[in-house]
Structures are given as structure tokens and as C-alpha cells.
Amino acid sequence: MPFSLLVFLLFVAATLGITLWAAKRSNVASAYFAAGRQITAWQNGFAVAGDFMSGASFLGIVGLISLQGFDGFLFSVGGFIAYVTILLLIAEPLRNTGKFTMADVLAYRLRPRPVRALAALSTLTIATFYMIAQMISAGALVNLLLAGSGITYNMAVVAVGVLMMVYVVCGGMLATTWVQIVKAFLLLSCTVVIVVLVLAHFDFRLGNFFASASQVKYHQAGEIVVTDFLQPGLRYAPPNGPIDLISLGLALLFGCSGLPHILMRFYTVPDARTARESVVWAMVLIGSFFIMTSILGLGAAVIVGPDYILSHGGTNMGGPLLARALGGDALLGVVSAVAFATILAVVAGLTISASTSFAHDFWINVIHRGVERRSNETVLVARIAALGVGGASILLAIALGPSSNSGVLATLAMAVAASAHFPVILLSIFWRRFNTAGAVAGLSAGLIGSIGLILISPTFMGIDPPVATSVRHLFQTTPWFPLENPGIVSVPLGFLAAIAASLLTREGTSDSKFNELRVRANTGLGAEQAVAH
């Protein structure tokens, strides 16, 4: 049996054990959706970090740095810095005023049905976008690892999908959280090992390492070029590069604060203070990990080389190829197994956020006006929804296959979150005049604006050369919107729509409701309590 398979099977056995243990404790809604609100600060910190250190960042960002140098590292910086926004503005009010989903905060003082319906729609959209990014990483990994072993891409995707459904359907948030904690620990350890090996390759002389990174040789248009990978501008070159870079920065900065599967984690802790401490835990873990991505990426560029990466699996494969170069097939096996575990855990987290939003926001609160017709209906509906989401994601992943960089795709999901979710969450917590019309306008404008701009951006529009290439654009025309990332237009659009619609409509929300929200957000009075198992 190949070593990688062994490591992966060990992970699967451990996580199924966790699921079995969690299943017995996940029967009522607060246990199923919020792990009984008993997750501690360090546990939630690891889980949040695990949700964020996804296949897209481990494979996608390292891959970007290995091919385009310093510019790829900007994805890491933005992803980390976003947690300062969550810490200062979002985590505590969210924990104090909501129950299971981010829409709880919006529905608190606005008319719940339109707001929840739209929030559920955008949550599903963002989760799907993000899921595609993860599945593409999985596909790319299988192509590299299991070429010729008889296990096809489709079989691997089905295996990942079925496992993820078992975690979510049976074990709920408690299982999903612990799977995430175990995986975060594995991923960090694995990253540290490779970083040490990279530095050992240069006899632990950082100077030598960076000197080599400033002279990376590769082929471009048939000629050998030598490029400084520590220098900015390889990916974001003028004329549009600078604006695109700022646009990316905005999307990353505010996007995390709108990612449903991250926000949901703050309901799993007992109180706002724990939520705050867990963000700081997550910042320490994510920051260390993201700093290390630059060593991995540059290491791959120097030791493996962009030419080899491009011809052996492409843009997502810098990290795994580096592992093989440094530690042979054994290390490649471990790294790949950990990467699979990562994808599995993140996809499970996305699925539970999507199915919770469907069951809690849409089914119970929009269709049945907040009344459960039988006990635990929400949990039942969420379990069925998780099966649906899982099935759909398997089909999507098989239909799409490995085609583009998963780090870029995940960032686009974040642009949608930054434009649709962040403005309305922020305004509903902090602005007295905000009303239902404003929330509906902000959510719709952010969602439609960001997705529309992504569809007409260079990611989906472009003219491919007639020679068959592996990556083809969806629409064969010159891009109508010049930037890859829509953030710089769509984030202000979300804010403007929300503010303008609030000011233009008469319907004010009651002052008392805002007072209530404010007191709750700032003192924790009346917040959802932890339940004993």
C-alpha cells in the first residue's frame, strides 16, 4: 500500500471516530449547529484557522508564489490582515446577537423574511464558489499523485464528497469542528517540516536562500530568463496591475468578515470573550502559516523551478512537488494526504454553513415563519440539505475538473462575501438608520455586482490562441471589465446601495430594537447560552 494512502486512511479512521462520538451529542439544534456552544478559545482558534488554511491557500497560494514570486504572497498578507477586521468589528457583536447564521444578526431588527431569503441565497452562492476552489485542488492533487494507480479523479472526488457528507450529516458542527482542529494541527506540522527542509537545503543560511530566490531561471517564449522573485510586479504589472492589486486587497480585507463558514464558528463558543480570544488564536496560527507559505513558494521556485511545476501538474502543485524534491515519495505522500485532509475538512465546513443557512434561514424562518412544525425539524432539514449540497458539489467537481488556480477562485468567493455580506453586517450592527430596504439593496447589489463583474473579467473572458491549451476562457471575447478582482467596484457598490436605499425609504426600524441590539452586542445580555451535553 502506498504510504500516502496509509496516512490518509489513518486520518479518515480518526475523523470517523470523532464523528461517531459527536453523533451521540448532536441531536438538538444548538448541539447540531453550534456544537452546544462549548468549544473553547484555542479549539475555536484552531478550527477557524483550519477553515481558512484551505486547499486553496496551501496549494493555490504556494503555487502562485512558486510561479509568480512575491505578488502571490499578497494573497497571504490580505488573508491574515482580514482577521483584524473580524476581531475589532465583527466577532463579538455577532456572537452576542445571533444564534446559528450571520442572517440572525440582520434579522434582529429588520423584517426577517426578505433579509433571510437573500442572505441564504448569497451564503449558498459563496459556499459553492469556495467549494469549487477546494475541489479543483483535490482534482489537481489526484492527477499528480495517483497517475497510473487505477484511482481516477472521479473516484477520488466521490470519496471526498461521501466522507464529508458523513461528517456533516451525522456529526454536525461538533464533528466538523474537531475534524478541522485535527487537520489544522496536521497541516501546520507538515508545513513546519517542509520549511525546515527548505532552509536545510540552504544550510540554514537565509541569505543564500533569498539570494537564490532573486535569481530564478525559467523559460519564457522559448528563451531562458532570469527573474528576481522577491521583486513585486510579476503578476500585477501595469497598466491594470496596481488597481487590481488594491481591488484584491479590499476583497481580502473585508471578505473574511462575510464568509459564512467562518462566521458560523463564533456561535460555537460560550460567550463573546471566548470568541475574541479565539480570533487571536486564529491570528497567531494563520499568520505563522501564511508567513511560511512564502518560504514554501519561493523554495519551490528555486528548488523545483517554474518550468518543472508548469509541466508537472501546473499552478496548484508547487507545494507537493517541493515536498517530493526534498523528501522523496514518502514526504510527497504525507503532504498529499494532509492536503486531502485539508480539502475534506474545509468542504465539510462549507457544507454545514450552507445547509444550516438553508434549514434555519430559508426553510424554517422564511417558508414556515419561524415555527418548527415538529421537534427538531431544523436539524432534520439541515441533514437533508447537507446531502443535497454534498451531491451537488460532487457533480460540480466532476463536471469542472482541475483547470484554474484555486487560490484565485477562493479569492473571488471572498470578493462576493466582501461586497454582499460585509456591508450589511457592519451597517446593521453600527448604523441606527439602516432598514430592510437597505439590507435588501445592499445584499442584491453586492451579490449581483460582484458576480456580474467576475463573469465579464479576464478570469472568464479572454481570447485563447487557437492551439488547444489546458486552460480555456468561458467566453471568447476581450474582457469587458479589465480587473481580475471586482472588489474595488463591488464593495463600495454594496455599501452605497445599502446606504442609499435606507435613506430613500421611509421605513425606519424602531429605535427600541436598535437600542436592544446595541446593548446585547456590547454587554452580552440575553445572548445564547452554552448548553450542557
Add this chain to the structure above:
Amino acid sequence: MKQLPGGCLQQRPQEAEWNRIAASREFQHLLAVKKTFIVPAFLFFLTYYLLLPILIGYAPRLMSKKVIGSVTLAYLFALSQFVVGWIVAWLYLRASSRFDKLAEEILHHALGDVDDKEGAQ
């Protein structure tokens, strides 16, 4: 496990209760104290972070300058973002123990009043 003050509350306060707490001097004081930390901290890190893409985009020469050996100013600036993020988080943790204390006092006050009323009925 320490029970938070909110935890002993059996039923949620009524509308008048919320309004009274919101209008109280202690609560307004808490909001003001929070504001004086959060607003400058947020604006500071927002500016510091956005300077990175702006300088890289519009001053590429400056940012490509080698500072230590082959390491560019851009890379060091990017690394410094992590340090600044951690410092802001640490400062916030420190400041928030004060917020917690103020919030606890407000709750004590509010819940004490509720108890008094229940006792009178």
C-alpha cells in the same frame, strides 16, 4: 466554569428595560471608551495595510529596493503587516479587559434592578 452575568437572567428584559440601559450613563460611557480604541485602531491598520498594494502598484522602484542582502523592501513591508496585525490584536486584548469590566458593571446594575422589581411585586 464562571457564569456570565447574563446567564442568570431567566427571561429577556422588556423593551423599556433595553431602552433604559441604552440611555444609561454607564452604557454611553462603555460605547465611548470602545470607540476611542476601535476607531483609531481600525483606521490605522486599514491605512497601513492599504499602503502595501498602493506602494507596490505605484512605487515599484522603491519597493524593489534591496534592503538586506537580496531581500526587497516589498517583502519586508509585507512581513511587517503580520507584526502590525499581531500588535493590534494584542493591544485590543489588553483594552478589552476594561470593556468587559464596564459591561459587567452595567449588567450588574441592570440585573440588580430587575431583581428589585421582582421582589417588589
